[in-house]
Amino acid sequence: MSGSRKKHLQVYFERGSQFHGHLSPGLAIGIFMVDLAQDILGPRELVDTVVETKLCLPDAAQIMTPCTYGNGWMTVKDWGKFALTLYDKEKLDGVRVYLDMEKAKNYPHLYQWYLRLDQVKTEEVLSEIMEAERAIFSWEKVRVKLPPKEKGLVSICPSCGEAHPASDGELCPRCGGKDDYYQVITL
Amino acid sequence: MSGSRKKHLQVYFERGSQFHGHLSPGLAIGIFMVDLAQDILGPRELVDTVVETKLCLPDAAQIMTPCTYGNGWMTVKDWGKFALTLYDKEKLDGVRVYLDMEKAKNYPHLYQWYLRLDQVKTEEVLSEIMEAERAIFSWEKVRVKLPPKEKGLVSICPSCGEAHPASDGELCPRCGGKDDYYQVITL
Incomplete structure (x- = not known):
């Protein structure tokens, strides 16, 4: 798998940089995260998403799925957690992918940046994200329950x-x- | 002015329909609203936005300005009010444009749709929005104060x-x- 996703996702790195204003580490992690969630969930007729942070990650979802903030298919929970769920709008089953801090330990700049332990250069964080691809994530299957709109x-x-x-x-x-x-x- | 904005904004109606999934009345009003706010504010180096509803309007801001939900330059207030402010990120002065219900009375389908008084056909609402362009808005100059991030x-x-x-x-x-x-x- 290593190295194979970056090329496949190049279009989203470009589109994301334009939409978000620049390629932030959070956006880059988000693009790999949405891609993994889509692969695990597989093709479904209608897919909604819940994003568990307001920072960066919502933009990855907005450029890679039909879900936007304004159309209501993306729900944002202000939990400050780097995780998202893609789920079947009809059946309500889905997959939740999250940044696994144990796995992130293998990427010291990324780990320090995320936990705000030390000042690290953005380029070094980005470089580790590109190397890591999906290796910093874990996932679980979930059933979603949101209040009716x-x-x-x-x-x-x-x-x-x-x-x-x-x-x-x-x-x-x-x-x-x-x-x-x-x-x-x-x- | 009448009739002149639609053509100028055609690119946003197309981009907005694609991003949002379809051209909803809220998105269409939003495109005219952002355009008016940009005209009144004039060119500024860095512009941020506050949108006062979660419905549709955030997507107009996201496709017409550099502000997105994930990059933090768009703040969404869940007030359920069809209004937005564009403001100078440095100087904090801005313009707030809102749907003026007195003016909206001149467009009966739009008025009934917005106040949920009666079932109306989306096409009829959209047709009135395209006719109204900016005629349903009022605006005010404002000074913005948001809590520090x-x-x-x-x-x-x-x-x-x-x-x-x-x-x-x-x-x-x-x-x-x-x-x-x-x-x-x-x-």
């Missing part, structure tokens, strides 16, 4: 006049003081 | 052996019972 009622917020899910209450999340990220600049 | 310590979960943010405590979110989405199938 409900499309509830929509309300108009009496404060800002914008539409929001009625389940939030009368006010939208921002006007209700639940969260915020901007101040309006009045000119 | 901290890269904290990483721990190994003593239960599953996988790495996770140390800030979660000893156990990872799944082993600690905070969240879950799968059962392992033992063969």
